[in-house]
Amino acid sequence: MNEKFLELPEEKQLRVINATMEVFAKNDYKHAVTDDIASKAGISKGLLFYYFNNKKNLYSYVFHYTMDIMRKQILDEKFQEIDDFFELLEYASYKKCVLIERNPYLMDFSMKCIFGDKENVSLDLQKDISQETATIFSVYFKNINLNKFRDDISPEYLIRMLTWISEGYVLEKKMQGKELVIDEIMADFKQWTQYFRKIAYKEEYLNESN
Template sequence: MCTCHPGRKEGNMYEKFHELPVEKQTCIINAAMEVFSKNEYKQANTDDIAARAGISKGSLFYYFHNKRDLYLYLYDYTANVMKSQILDKDFWKITDLFERIRYGALCKVRILKKNPHILDFCVRCFYSKEEAVSSQLNSMNTELTDNAAESYFAGIDCSKFKDGVSAQKVYQMMNWMSDGYIHSKRMKEDALDLEQMMKEFEEWMEMLRTMMYKEEYLHECNRDT
């Protein structure tokens, strides 16, 4: 199951929860994820979570001290699910930055399709404002983003980039475009279409690849496709 976020010390905080059968842990996690994905933090009702999980509210707070602890646990759980299913052996075999970004994006889409509540929960976590957990979430999001960047750059072949082009800045641009896309959808209150988002993502990558790669590597990419 989930391990504690590296920025916090877990100790025995979730010991009782981790003593439950895995099926029961999963049931509670899914119930909490559903409620938090559909509501802002303040409006998420722990009575609803307990009812969906088939336990009493007292039992829920026996496993988690309060709503805030449960919410942050779900954040850790989600981060670990993503990390374990993206950073696999195939991920590390890829040395082209754009291909590694594409691989990670496809993995995320696959995970989110299987776990629809994770998508809305993640969006709320990354765009949380004026919530009781917003300050800590912002710090955790920054740490998570920095750690992800380190993974994407490890072993990357930067010789493909034109002179003066920073691979780090290219990666940052991709993140900004993705954030802007999601923010635009939220402002319009449009549902996120993962297939459409991935299509747009592919187009952005190809435009950046054309602008940032040396000519000989563009020809190489065309042969590969």
């Protein structure tokens, strides 16, 4: 990436970033058109490529940007103080919902990066994405009390299950043409975590208040 991009006013940078997220969120990598990104960002295609040189560099930059802002949004002081797995999940989910409410394409773009077709994406970015997903547990859940879990329960697998449920939930809302309302999402998410808490925790920890 050309460092000149970082010298732009933040508002102009965000126009490019948000336009990129929207176009890649709505299309697979191959069919995401840089002309559309430039048009939505209010700049010429030539200037877009002056900043990023090619489509892969733009895609890579915005992927790392989304991961960075999610980490900054979620990993605050309160987050670091929580040692209960399910309480931490609920708090992180709320913070993520607030972020997605500000940019509705952020989640779709992130999911496309992680789970989408990688055929046209550079090997370096594929490695970055694999590393990002592989370190989620160690980064976000390093302070949790694992002694609460039954011996036959994997916290990492629980995260995957709740991620699948969350993705299906959002997809269903979108197919129904319904807006995502934070209070409704969190009410449903809390029910899921209470259910899994009963399955995953040792009996002596089930009566703890959240």
